[in-house]
Amino acid sequence: MQRFRAGDSVRTRAANPEGHTRLPRYLCDRRGTIEAVHGLYPLPDERALGVGVASCTKEMLYTVVFDSGEVWREGTSEPASISADLWDSYLEPEQAR
Amino acid sequence: MKGEQGHDHDHHDHEAHAESASMASRVGALIANLESKGIVSGAELDAAVEAFLVGTQRAGGPALVARAWVDPAFRGRLLADANGALAELGIDMTHWAHVKVRAVENTDRVHNVIVCTLCSCYPVALLGPSPTWYKSLAYRSRVVREPRAVLAEFGLALDPNIEVRVWDSTAELRYVVLPRRPDGTEALGEAELALLVTRDALIGTAVCRAETGPLREAVR
Secondary structure (H helix, E strand, O other): OOOOOOOOEEEEOOOOOOOOOOOOHHHOOOEEEEEEEEEEEEOHHHHOOOOOOOOOOEEEEEEEEEEHHHHOOOOOOOOEEEEEEEEHHHEEEOOOO | OHHHHOOOOOHHHHHHHHHHHHHHHHHHHHHHHHHHOOOOOHHHHHHHHHHHHHHHHOOOHHHHHHHHHHOHHHHHHHHHOHHHHHHHOOOOOOOOOOOEEEEEEOOOOEEEEEEOOOOOOOOHHHHOOOOHHHHOHHHHHHHHHOHHHHHHHOOOOOOOOOEEEEEEOOOOEEEEEEOOOOOOOOOOOHHHHHOOOOHHHHHOOOOOOHHHOOOHHHHO
């Protein structure tokens, strides 16, 4: 169930689903690093459709850190990062470079 | 609550005001329906709101920070397991919902700031009800895009070498910033230190300053 560990490189999915999701659009298709692992949490994409907590899918929740320069695709000399808490199905492994 | 003070309206405040007026009429219609169908009474609603506000008046953020400043072992536990540290101080996080809290620490190299870009998630039990600007589209969209510019508008000019970490509360976790203890506060006790800890410092749009504390005269 736990696909990633702290330090792993991941890429957020590019899909733009019609329904509710808690992957912010500005973080779609971006490379990030797993910073923390929080355990299983109900998937909000299903909860928003009225599926109860007990019966909805639980997925591993991760804190993922993104470099702000990469998120906005512009270079800057001033260091900044953005972190978001993202469910497993929002993420894919990023190939090592 | 700038928009409610009335005399410094700019364009954004007009938008926020129209938005809250529209929301107020929708809430009013919803309450009228709930009451007319006998689902909830006005007295029950008042009691629920009052219980919520009483709970948040005991918001424990400043006490939490002051303890972390004077007790390094507690600081370590706070950063590793904030819920456990909150329980030690008797701070109840369950009156709203069970949430996992995470404290993120400012250092001489890192400054943290909190936002919820998707809605307005906020550690209510620690900080009390959130300020209007925290829920504004302007803050939510800009602080991830240009955090240094936003912080400068709050009066916080950061050294260019300090890394800004923006925490977007997209899930069930709630974040609180552990600010740096200001220089010149070595003589202060825990209760006095807590008075230096502002709401904005816990969100990360301000830092704690010895000279702005309400106890300045008493201490000198």
